[in-house]
Amino acid sequence: MLETRKLESSIAGTQILRGADLVLAPGRTVGLIGRNGAGKTTFMRSVMGLLRPDGGEILIDGTDMTREPAHTRAAMGVGYMPEDRRLIPEFTVEQNILLPLNALGEDIDRSRLDWIYELMPEIGRFADRRALALSGGQQKLVALGRALIVGRKLLLLDEPFEGVAPALAQRLIEVIGVLRGEGLSVLLSESDHVHSADLVDGLYVIERGEIEKKAAETA
Amino acid sequence: QDGDPIELGIPVFLSGAASGPFGLPQQNGATVLIEALNAGEVPAPYDQVGINGRQVEATYVDEAADPVQEYRNLVERDEVDAVVGYTSSGNCKAVAPLAEELQQLTVLVDCGTPQIFESVVTDPTYLFRTGPTGTIDSVGAVRYLMDTGVDMSRVAGINQNYAWGQDAWADFTGSLEALETGSDITTEQFPQVFAGQYGAEVSALLTSGANAIHTSFWGGDLEAFILQAAPRGLFQRSAVVMTTGEAAMQRLPDEIPEGAIIGARGPYSYFAPDTELANWFRETYEAEYGNPPSYPAWKMAQAILGLKAAWEKADSDDPAEIAAAFENLEFETPAGTVRMAIGNGHQAIQGIAYGTYALDDEGNPTVENVISYNAECVNPPADQTAAEWIEAGFPGADCE
Amino acid sequence: MMKTDFRREPLYIAILAVLLIVGFFLPSWLRFLLQTALAGGLVALGVALQMRAGLVNFGQGLYYALGGYAVGMLAAQAGITDIFILLIAAVLVSTVAGIVLGLLLSRYREIFYAMLSLAVSMILYGLLVKAAWLGSTDGFNIPPVSYLGWTPDRAVRPDIYYVTTAVLTVIACLATARYLTSGAGMLCEAVAENEIRLEYLGASPRKVAFIVIVVASALSGLGGGLLAMSTGHVDPLMTNWTTSGGFVFVALLAGRGSTIAPVIGFFLLELVRTYALDLAPNAWQMILGLVMLAVILLLPEGLWSLIERRRKA
Amino acid sequence: MSDPILVTENLEKRFGGVVAASEISLSLYPGETLAVIGSNGAGKTTFVNMVTGYLKPSSGTIRFRGRDITGSSPRKTAQAGIRRSFQISQIFPQLTVLENVMIAEIAAADGKGGLRRAALTDARMQTGRAVLDRFGLGQHSDTAVGTLPQGIKKQLDIAMAAINDPALILLDEPTSGVSSDEKIEMMERVIAPLKADDATLLFIEHDMDIVTRFAERTVAFYEGKILADGPTREVLSEDDVRKYVIGGVHA
Amino acid sequence: MLKFTAIMLDGMNYAAWLFLVAVGLTLIYGVMRILNIAHGAFYAIGAYVCASALGVFYAAGLPGALAFAVMGVVALIAGVIVGLVVERGVLRFLYGRDEVLMVLVTYALFLILEDAVKLIWGVESYFVYQPYAYFGFVEIGGLPYQVYDLMIVALAIVMGIALWFWLERSRMGRMTTAVVADREISAAMGINVTRIFATTFAIGTVFAVIGGVVTAPKIAVTPGIGVEVIILAFAVVVIGGLGSIPGAAIGAIFAGYARAMSVHLAPAYELFAIYAVMAVVLAIRPHGLFARASGRKI
Numbered sequence A: 001m002l003e004t005r006k007l008e009s010s011i012a013g014t015q016i017l018r019g020a021d022l023v024l025a026p027g028r029t030v031g032l033i034g035r036n037g038a039g040k041t042t043f044m045r046s047v048m049g050l051l052r053p054d055g056g057e058i059l060i061d062g063t064d065m066t067r068e069p070a071h072t073r074a075a076m077g078v079g080y081m082p083e084d085r086r087l088i089p090e091f092t093v094e095q096n097i098l099l100p101l102n103a104l105g106e107d108i109d110r111s112r113l114d115w116i117y118e119l120m121p122e123i124g125r126f127a128d129r130r131a132l133a134l135s136g137g138q139q140k141l142v143a144l145g146r147a148l149i150v151g152r153k154l155l156l157l158d159e160p161f162e163g164v165a166p167a168l169a170q171r172l173i174e175v176i177g178v179l180r181g182e183g184l185s186v187l188l189s190e191s192d193h194v195h196s197a198d199l200v201d202g203l204y205v206i207e208r209g210e211i212e213k214k215a216a217e218t219a
Numbered sequence B: 001q002d003g004d005p006i007e008l009g010i011p012v013f014l015s016g017a018a019s020g021p022f023g024l025p026q027q028n029g030a031t032v033l034i035e036a037l038n039a040g041e042v043p044a045p046y047d048q049v050g051i052n053g054r055q056v057e058a059t060y061v062d063e064a065a066d067p068v069q070e071y072r073n074l075v076e077r078d079e080v081d082a083v084v085g086y087t088s089s090g091n092c093k094a095v096a097p098l099a100e101e102l103q104q105l106t107v108l109v110d111c112g113t114p115q116i117f118e119s120v121v122t123d124p125t126y127l128f129r130t131g132p133t134g135t136i137d138s139v140g141a142v143r144y145l146m147d148t149g150v151d152m153s154r155v156a157g158i159n160q161n162y163a164w165g166q167d168a169w170a171d172f173t174g175s176l177e178a179l180e181t182g183s184d185i186t187t188e189q190f191p192q193v194f195a196g197q198y199g200a201e202v203s204a205l206l207t208s209g210a211n212a213i214h215t216s217f218w219g220g221d222l223e224a225f226i227l228q229a230a231p232r233g234l235f236q237r238s239a240v241v242m243t244t245g246e247a248a249m250q251r252l253p254d255e256i257p258e259g260a261i262i263g264a265r266g267p268y269s270y271f272a273p274d275t276e277l278a279n280w281f282r283e284t285y286e287a288e289y290g291n292p293p294s295y296p297a298w299k300m301a302q303a304i305l306g307l308k309a310a311w312e313k314a315d316s317d318d319p320a321e322i323a324a325a326f327e328n329l330e331f332e333t334p335a336g337t338v339r340m341a342i343g344n345g346h347q348a349i350q351g352i353a354y355g356t357y358a359l360d361d362e363g364n365p366t367v368e369n370v371i372s373y374n375a376e377c378v379n380p381p382a383d384q385t386a387a388e389w390i391e392a393g394f395p396g397a398d399c400e
Numbered sequence C: 001m002m003k004t005d006f007r008r009e010p011l012y013i014a015i016l017a018v019l020l021i022v023g024f025f026l027p028s029w030l031r032f033l034l035q036t037a038l039a040g041g042l043v044a045l046g047v048a049l050q051m052r053a054g055l056v057n058f059g060q061g062l063y064y065a066l067g068g069y070a071v072g073m074l075a076a077q078a079g080i081t082d083i084f085i086l087l088i089a090a091v092l093v094s095t096v097a098g099i100v101l102g103l104l105l106s107r108y109r110e111i112f113y114a115m116l117s118l119a120v121s122m123i124l125y126g127l128l129v130k131a132a133w134l135g136s137t138d139g140f141n142i143p144p145v146s147y148l149g150w151t152p153d154r155a156v157r158p159d160i161y162y163v164t165t166a167v168l169t170v171i172a173c174l175a176t177a178r179y180l181t182s183g184a185g186m187l188c189e190a191v192a193e194n195e196i197r198l199e200y201l202g203a204s205p206r207k208v209a210f211i212v213i214v215v216a217s218a219l220s221g222l223g224g225g226l227l228a229m230s231t232g233h234v235d236p237l238m239t240n241w242t243t244s245g246g247f248v249f250v251a252l253l254a255g256r257g258s259t260i261a262p263v264i265g266f267f268l269l270e271l272v273r274t275y276a277l278d279l280a281p282n283a284w285q286m287i288l289g290l291v292m293l294a295v296i297l298l299l300p301e302g303l304w305s306l307i308e309r310r311r312k313a
Numbered sequence D: 001m002s003d004p005i006l007v008t009e010n011l012e013k014r015f016g017g018v019v020a021a022s023e024i025s026l027s028l029y030p031g032e033t034l035a036v037i038g039s040n041g042a043g044k045t046t047f048v049n050m051v052t053g054y055l056k057p058s059s060g061t062i063r064f065r066g067r068d069i070t071g072s073s074p075r076k077t078a079q080a081g082i083r084r085s086f087q088i089s090q091i092f093p094q095l096t097v098l099e100n101v102m103i104a105e106i107a108a109a110d111g112k113g114g115l116r117r118a119a120l121t122d123a124r125m126q127t128g129r130a131v132l133d134r135f136g137l138g139q140h141s142d143t144a145v146g147t148l149p150q151g152i153k154k155q156l157d158i159a160m161a162a163i164n165d166p167a168l169i170l171l172d173e174p175t176s177g178v179s180s181d182e183k184i185e186m187m188e189r190v191i192a193p194l195k196a197d198d199a200t201l202l203f204i205e206h207d208m209d210i211v212t213r214f215a216e217r218t219v220a221f222y223e224g225k226i227l228a229d230g231p232t233r234e235v236l237s238e239d240d241v242r243k244y245v246i247g248g249v250h251a
Numbered sequence E: 001m002l003k004f005t006a007i008m009l010d011g012m013n014y015a016a017w018l019f020l021v022a023v024g025l026t027l028i029y030g031v032m033r034i035l036n037i038a039h040g041a042f043y044a045i046g047a048y049v050c051a052s053a054l055g056v057f058y059a060a061g062l063p064g065a066l067a068f069a070v071m072g073v074v075a076l077i078a079g080v081i082v083g084l085v086v087e088r089g090v091l092r093f094l095y096g097r098d099e100v101l102m103v104l105v106t107y108a109l110f111l112i113l114e115d116a117v118k119l120i121w122g123v124e125s126y127f128v129y130q131p132y133a134y135f136g137f138v139e140i141g142g143l144p145y146q147v148y149d150l151m152i153v154a155l156a157i158v159m160g161i162a163l164w165f166w167l168e169r170s171r172m173g174r175m176t177t178a179v180v181a182d183r184e185i186s187a188a189m190g191i192n193v194t195r196i197f198a199t200t201f202a203i204g205t206v207f208a209v210i211g212g213v214v215t216a217p218k219i220a221v222t223p224g225i226g227v228e229v230i231i232l233a234f235a236v237v238v239i240g241g242l243g244s245i246p247g248a249a250i251g252a253i254f255a256g257y258a259r260a261m262s263v264h265l266a267p268a269y270e271l272f273a274i275y276a277v278m279a280v281v282l283a284i285r286p287h288g289l290f291a292r293a294s295g296r297k298i
Ligand SMILES: Nc1ncnc2c1ncn2[C@@H]1O[C@H](COP(=O)(O)OP(=O)(O)OP(=O)(O)O)[C@@H](O)[C@H]1O
Pocket: A011, A012, A014, A016, A034, A035, A036, A037, A038, A039, A040, A041, A042, A043, A083, A191, D146, D147, D148, D149, D150, D151, D152, D177, D179
């Protein structure tokens, strides 16, 4: 589903990713583990096309996306949850969640929205509140919902459990487990695999911009 | 030295809204005249080649840029022999003291403020102005309105909100008082210079019920004003006197309503005398540029000819001697004889004429009902400032 | 990034001193250009200071005009021509205006600061244009100044103006460099970057902003006063937005590396302008615009970065 | 027990129809370390925002060292000795790490310093470097902060809050975004010097390991109200707290 | 009474004109965070293009009513071309740079375009006054008023509502709002930010050009007409609240009536009436009348 080969990226002239290789097979959930500054976010952003790689290749669903502009990802069924939430403040929660569908000009899939509300009743309750007032954790949930609505094939979740209360984090883990069952591929980053330990099929460790496979995928 | 060409620095508006109606005709006027001078083709008394036998070269600079710095550059860097130019009173005031400080022969062309020799430079040596002050425009306008029997019981004004417009209006209302017209001022509009949109001002003039309206608008502003006021019938409701109207005639022949009162800031263009020199200038200019010269071109020619006359009278290349010769000089121009009569002999006086706009049989713009006032009628005497003179009721004015 | 350490500043000022000596070998028109650039550079420096705090003043011309008019009115109307009194008055008047406006403006940020200061300066413009007794749009001319009772002779006047302007500019730059190392100066950048953090550290962003506004107004008043004496003329254009825009432009182009960068930037800009005007009287704005674009594209950190880069290399 | 340093009585905060916090009555005692836990949107940050003056309570009072500080500005509360860090780190992104800390020092002295003398004294530089070393930020001291990873920004944010020896320090999720294996180390770095100064510390936390390890007392928030308040072990084992906040697994 | 009528009409007329120019400015600022000084040059280009096109048109002796169609078409074509050339040719290389720096970039563009206009059209004025007189005038409460001016008011209302509808109701508008808030995340969510930027800039430019096109028949089309316009448009946009379409409308009405009232009641203060209104509005509402909501920061 996702494959990067010798991916290299730099920010403001500093090289951050140094030939990162990662393979994510369809229907799998893989963890990307690394300490602060290891390059997790940079990797995700590069995959999303938000950062133009200096070298290497990015393949999504078999297509070479290395040079494609960022906005083409969503149409391919890729959902992204950035680590710093990034909601549109003047939109309501629901408008935020529906943004990717709007962008693609797709009809609103009510059932998928309901499914998201079911997964996270917290956000269902404040669906028509404006995003600008939400608490940090609430925003995180909305950002996850936004990724879910369009991520039918691939989800990139950047530290999805940070700042989320444990009770809810547990539920999210269950949710992601369910997604796996539905054939979605998930790449989630964490600084340590506390939360994802039982969740993932495989594990990559990133350090100083280099990715190493830690636990083989079972498939 | 003798064989070297004379370098003239000529600041005119090359950019901005004044460049079309003023900068361009001034530059054109200078160009044809200098060419003809160098070829010795100008009629007498200017048939000597160049200036005092030397060829003339011109450097045009943009008056819209920083005038003080540009003036210094001309004088100190380019080391021109004389500076001939300036249209805006503001720029004239800024460079006037500099001319004296740098001891640089300088001839101001079109700026109107009387202050130059009344307060800015009271003891001039190198600075001259060959164009008359703006006083003549306002005084002449009131006289013309009186002499043509326009009802002046209710008078309004629209002038640009800067020194030129303010002074013009002050002189105009002062003259109304001096001539005891008993006018009510119904509204005095001062829109910003280069505003371009006068819808509200025209409404104000229309609603004011004025019989006579005075405007000293010039350039693009005047043209815009005409375009916006004429279709709304302002010229039918009131007699409108446009003191610089001549500069718009060639440009808006069909839009200026017939009957509008037109001035040219002196006896230029349509108001010029029928002399060989005048006809030569008009024809040469038209042959070169396809249209007759508007008054700014005449004034530029007048300035250069004045300099030539002084230079040749001095018959020397020493600025001090040329300046001395220029003082109180009387010289011929396409607009008749000009006398450097006031401002210690550094400021020209000339008469003024007004007329009403009309299209001749061929549909070309012209003026009718022209009344001319001679120089002594509309200029203060040498020992009085313009304001004092108007305030005092034009003592010594000779209007015969 | 902030140059935390301003103790290197005297070095730059030494550079300027050298520049001054050079001034005596320049042709007089060029030296005059430099002289006006020194005065104008002080205003641009005031703009640059405020930019440190994230405040872009599109109405700095207000203080410049106030300084100029203070000098002009005292000299031309009240007959006081002593340069020291005149300049003190210029600084005083603009500083008082800075204090009064600072109380209001220090609450504003970003574009709103820019626009409110622009509005205020344009109101002054409107008033000056209306003031017939101040020459309206034409402004008025200023008689030569005296130095403790001595009025220099026409021949040496330009030299003395130049020296005075240069010395005072150096002193002002030095004082500014000092200010930047003080608490209030150091916190400017923090205001630009994160006011919430600054508040929570116990400092008042408003006070920091207020002080920088006042310091900038004093500098600009001095600049206006010096310019008025140099050119012997003031007019309302000094407080028009186009003038202020020019200062913002210089401040940005110069970069923030040193307190004299704006002065040098101003000089360079004037040079470009003069030559462009000479080269293509009908397209000088285009040349200026192209140079501006080129500098913005090629030297994102401003002209001063050229010097910095060299030093690093 | 000595007098409480901070007392809130019946604090309530409403945003239009949303009740973000209500009936918050809490007392903090000098020198204690207190954890605040709670579900997302429970009102934890709102509480800290009210105490530090960012939000004005809709009703209720806040007293600090016996003085009513309800509604006083963040600056006033900071000057009074209350400091905080933020859930989303509040730093000066264009400046280097050292410069950030220097700004913090200068700002703390702002009331006294002003215009008169150079703010960047050698003594301050030394303190600054010492602070960075204490927080393990020394190696980054000359890096522009904006380019640092989230976790490091977070630490810097806390370091700035700790400058100038506050009497009460409130940390909003200090460890979120910090690598797990560094969380404990980081908390130790923060807490040790504060304890030495006998400062009072409140921190909001989602990681129960950290809570158990560092807090003597814990307050649990749920839906804007205090669900439980007491010794950490007891609070964490309460049924409601387990149900609404912690979830099944953790103990 | 006559005065009152005049104030009502003149204020509305001036407001309509200001709105047409300012709304493009606020749109571009709102979406792209670019305070576009070159907007003034676009206005001037509009006026020149209109003058040239109508010059050719009248020379060909075509029926007068068609002139208005010509004006519409040239406004659209010129606006889109100029907008795209500037955006694709220059601005896009500078996205993400400091807001103030972008102001300078557009200032530089303004200077370049101003001279380009001079090089293309010369410094001579152009006149195309025929459309202004075409419909004649009507007397409203005794005051002759050009029908053309009333049509500009109608045009401003229609265009304003259309733009507002487009922004508020359409998918494109929704996405534009998202891009305004966060470029990067919008791209990640599938929005083609490049296209939004180009479209917005072109639309904003079209508005400026329309402003110039409809003004051309009333003025002498001369170098420098774009200078004053831009600063007035700034004032309008700031009064209303940057980036807000209804704000631009209200700002234009404030400014328009401030000016109309001062012209009729206190002509001496005409020059700074608008700035005074701007200062007062900002003093009372520091972010303008329609300030945009911003996200929670802590
Ligand atoms: N704008 C920038 N300029 C220079 N370096 C940067 C910039 N942004 C990030 N970096 C560097 O890139 C590296 C990787 O950062 P990244 O955000 O990808 O790490 P991360 O693994 O996501 O960390 P965290 O767990 O804190 O989120 C870090 O060392 C950081 O310092």
